[in-house]
Amino acid sequence: MNAVDEKDVHRTIERVARESYGRLVAYLSCHTRDVAGAEDALSEALIAALTAWPRDGVPRNPEAWLLTAARHSLIDFIPHQQVVLTGEPTVLLLRENSTETALTTKFPDERLKLLFVCAHPAIDPSMHTPLMLQTVLGLDAARIAGAFLTPPKTMGQRLVRAKTKIRDGGIRFEIPQDHELSQRLAAVLEAIYAAFGIGWDDMAGADQRGRDLTEEAVWLARVLLQLMSDEAEVHGLLALMLHCEARRAARRGPQGQYVPLSEQDPKQWSLPLIEEAERHLAEAARHGRPGRFQLEAAIQSVHAERARSGRTDWAAIGLFYEHLIRILPTLGTRTGYAAATAEANGPQAGLAILDAIELDLASDYQPYWAVRAHLLQRLGKRTQAVEAYDRAISLVEDSAVREFLLRKRA
Amino acid sequence: MQFALLIYESPKAFASRTNDEIDAYMGAWRAYYQALLDAGIYVGGDPLEVPETGTTLRIEECKRRVQDGPYADTKEQLGGFTVVELPSLDAALDWAARCPAASYGAVEVRPLALETKRRITQ
Numbered sequence: 262m263n264a265v266d267e268k269d270v271h272r273t274i275e276r277v278a279r280e281s282y283g284r285l286v287a288y289l290s291c292h293t294r295d296v297a298g299a300e301d302a303l304s305e306a307l308i309a310a311l312t313a314w315p316r317d318g319v320p321r322n323p324e325a326w327l328l329t330a331a332r333h334s335l336i337d338f339i340p341h342q343q344v345v346l347t348g349e350p351t352v353l354l355l356r357e358n359s360t361e362t363a364l365t366t367k368f369p370d371e372r373l374k375l376l377f378v379c380a381h382p383a384i385d386p387s388m389h390t391p392l393m394l395q396t397v398l399g400l401d402a403a404r405i406a407g408a409f410l411t412p413p414k415t416m417g418q419r420l421v422r423a424k425t426k427i428r429d430g431g432i433r434f435e436i437p438q439d440h441e442l443s444q445r446l447a448a449v450l451e452a453i454y455a456a457f458g459i460g461w462d463d464m465a466g467a468d469q470r471g472r473d474l475t476e477e478a479v480w481l482a483r484v485l486l487q488l489m490s491d492e493a494e495v496h497g498l499l500a501l502m503l504h505c506e507a508r509r510a511a512r513r514g515p516q517g518q519y520v521p522l523s524e525q526d527p528k529q530w531s532l533p534l535i536e537e538a539e540r541h542l543a544e545a546a547r548h549g550r551p552g553r554f555q556l557e558a559a560i561q562s563v564h565a566e567r568a569r570s571g572r573t574d575w576a577a578i579g580l581f582y583e584h585l586i587r588i589l590p591t592l593g594t595r596t597g598y599a600a601a602t603a604e605a606n607g608p609q610a611g612l613a614i615l616d617a618i619e620l621d622l623a624s625d626y627q628p629y630w631a632v633r634a635h636l637l638q639r640l641g642k643r644t645q646a647v648e649a650y651d652r653a654i655s656l657v658e659d660s661a662v663r664e665f666l667l668r669k670r671a
Numbered sequence: 672m673q674f675a676l677l678i679y680e681s682p683k684a685f686a687s688r689t690n691d692e693i694d695a696y697m698g699a700w701r702a703y704y705q706a707l708l709d710a711g712i713y714v715g716g717d718p719l720e721v722p723e724t725g726t727t728l729r730i731e732e733c734k735r736r737v738q739d740g741p742y743a744d745t746k747e748q749l750g751g752f753t754v755v756e757l758p759s760l761d762a763a764l765d766w767a768a769r770c771p772a773a774s775y776g777a778v779e780v781r782p783l784a785l786e787t788k789r790r791i792t793q
Contacts, residue, residue: 433759
């Protein structure tokens with residue numbers, strides 16, 4: 262086999278690894294609860310593929326090949342471990358299907374259960390997103406650590422601890438029962454959105470790291486949608502992220518400077534992504550069960566309307582915010598509501614909403630100070646505006662946003 | 672799987688075992704115990720006497736160091752434990768939520784280490 266073919270094989274392995282990683286880990290671990298063991302078995306299978314596939318050719322069903330190989334290494338491994346928790350049925354189950362017939366039969370997709378395990382209330386909430394990124398998407402601990410601004414060693418230890426809790430704590434791989442489903446699904450959606458948010462904040466234009474994480478989050482939402490297409494909020498989350506993704510190119514000027522949404526050129530927005538977002542939002546609305554992500558997506562949808570109409574319907578945005586605040590009265594939504602109200606009804610009305618927020622709550626929240634500064638400036642209260650700008654500037658992490666605020670303060 | 676439900680109670684809850692609130696306290700626990708029996712998941716368990724009756728011992732430099740009081744000096748103290756047989760942590764959390772102490776104290780759910788027990792006792 263020549264070098265070009267070998268490159269092809271490596272690309273195939275990479276593609277299969279990316280597309281099948283979560284499916285294989287979920288299937289291999291859902292009876293043993295041993296996520297770390299399943300990941301180890303799968304990486305051995307991937308290493309085996311690197312030798313076997315260039316030699317023998319890529320198998321007709323690469324995913325099934327990896328599954329069989331991973332299963333063999335799991336069986337080799339299990340007798341050395343104590344398997345009292347789930348006991349012999351696991352070993353039997355693994356053996357039962359490990360014949361070559363498995364190469365042609367389909368295996369059930371257990372990724373949904375794995376997502377629910379990752380966002381289980383018994384797992385530290387700060388680990389929900391890292392666990393999903395690792396077990397469903399196969400990101401390594403070092404990369405996850407980078408995104409979460411945590412030392413790789415610390416992140417690695419936390420991931421190991423969480424997986425031990427899954428294995429030994431009695432967390433079952435199952436879809437939550439109806440009375441729990443909405444709360445448990447909310448945790449899964451939040452974890453996916455958190456990954457997107459980290460990627461978004463990191464994305465100082467050229468930063469590939471942030472870009473990757475937003476893409477991974479969209480991918481996770483798509484996986485979830487395949488498995489739960491009847492849940493309105495899943496469509497809502499995907500619509501929200503796609504609307505944001507659509508504006509990626511417009512967020513920075515030619516010199517990398519920050520461009521706020523209201524000053525973005527709609528010609529730079531991605532129409533296909535906006536259309537896809539709108540389809541999901543319409544599909545969500547069909548279920549008649551509004552929720553936090555649908556409302557946030559609806560707000561972005563109104564902004565996207567500007568591409569067609571040339572104007573922004575701030576009154577509509579204000580209305581969506583009113584609903585949103587009722588179910589999600591966070592600092593972020595209240596600040597957003599203030600900004601929308603100021604556009605619709607004047608800066609004084611917006612400032613009144615900001616004034617109602619407890620100051621100790623908002624003291625370290627940069628968007629609050631940026632909006633406050635902007636509204637004070639519009640009201641001609643120059644001294645107070647400069648103070649608020651200074652506060653916002655001192656809290657900002659993104660240098661492009663800092664320069665933007667510095668320009669506005671001047 | 673077997674899970675221990677570790678019952679943490681405040682001094683006030685310990686006191687209500689013997690004072691006028693005895694009916695509300697005991698009534699809730701009697702009903703809960705009966706529910707555990709009816710569900711066929713009860714393995715065992717016991718309440719503990721008040722923390723002040725505890726005595727903690729450790730050997731330091733080959734000498735016994737005995738200390739009056741419970742091991743940890745916290746506001747809420749271990750007041751008892753119940754062992755139940757259930758298929759998953761979620762099922763155990765459901766039963767922990769029904770436990771009277773979940774409303775007035777806290778319940779820690781911890782799997783029993785039966786494999787470790789087997790290695791010790793075999």
